[in-house]
């Protein structure tokens with residue numbers, strides 16, 4: 195029994211050690227990746243439901259690892275957050291998204307111009323110089339702030355209500371719009387919605403998934419939509435995969451002049467730069 199006990203501990207220790215070693219490797223690789231610029235952005239269209247036109251794209255980071263190929267963000271954003279590497283990575287993402295969309299604006303002018311949405315992590319948003327950094331990037335890339343949207347989660351706001359409010363006001367003064375990402379998943383404190391300048395709620399995919407099979411889900415979404423409408427916040431449905439989900443969404447008409455948008459595989463998966471460019475070149479109808 196004693197031996198088995200010790201054996202168990204050893205197995206446990208080895209697993210722990212392996213994990214720690216893997217994390218260290220990942221961190222070392224991530225540091226190199228930032229220096230060697232191994233990241234790229236993919237772009238997923240966001241579609242306005244009233245006319246089926248693409249209004250903009252969400253920029254989603256991928257890591258082109260020299261040995262392992264294209265790595266999705268779920269495998270490295272967490273470690274990037276823990277190690278602080280999300281800060282230089284986040285700056286790169288903003289610079290790249292603004293530079294790319296600025297180039298597309300020049301090449302394919304449209305009215306209104308396409309927007310680009312960039313995910314901002316909690317740690318990044320908490321930086322005291324966040325707004326200064328963004329202002330600097332907008333100047334360097336000569337990108338129109340009205341075409342930049344930042345996506346933050348509820349927990350980012352709730353963790354530091356006072357300074358979050360000040361930052362959101364500063365961002366709004368610059369003309370930047372803000373979306374609450376993954377809305378409905380966190381434990382939400384709805385009160386900030388009416389007090390803070392927020393432009394979009396992105397309803398999490400988990401709610402959209404069974405909108406067409408669960409009447410409870412549909413009622414939750416109906417409630418979110420009506421709340422957003424009354425606060426003059428636009429709604430984006432995330433992860434729309436089927437025509438039937440879209441039909442249910444379309445049945446929830448906005449009541450007070452708010453706009454409804456959708457994003458998901460039904461319209462398009464996230465596209466690499468060349469594929470996104472081809473899509474833009476072919477027009478905005480989705």
Ligand code: C2E
Pocket residue numbers: 238253254255266267268271284287313314315345375376399432433434435457458459460464
């Ligand atoms: P997110 O911000 O909620 O992004 C949406 C995710 O859902 C993306 O995964 C997208 O590919 C996926 N998606 C879109 N439509 C559908 C659909 O119809 N069905 C399904 N099953 N999935 C769909 P992705 O690109 O793997 O990104 C995962 C998460 O990584 C993002 O979730 C975001 O939290 C984070 N992330 C991505 N890029 C960045 C970044 O530049 N900075 C930061 N801080 N986080 C990022």
Ligand code: CA
Pocket residue numbers: 252313345375
């Ligand atoms: Ca997002």
Ligand code: CA
Pocket residue numbers: 375376396398432
């Ligand atoms: Ca999301």
Ligand code: CA
Pocket residue numbers: 376398399
């Ligand atoms: Ca999500």
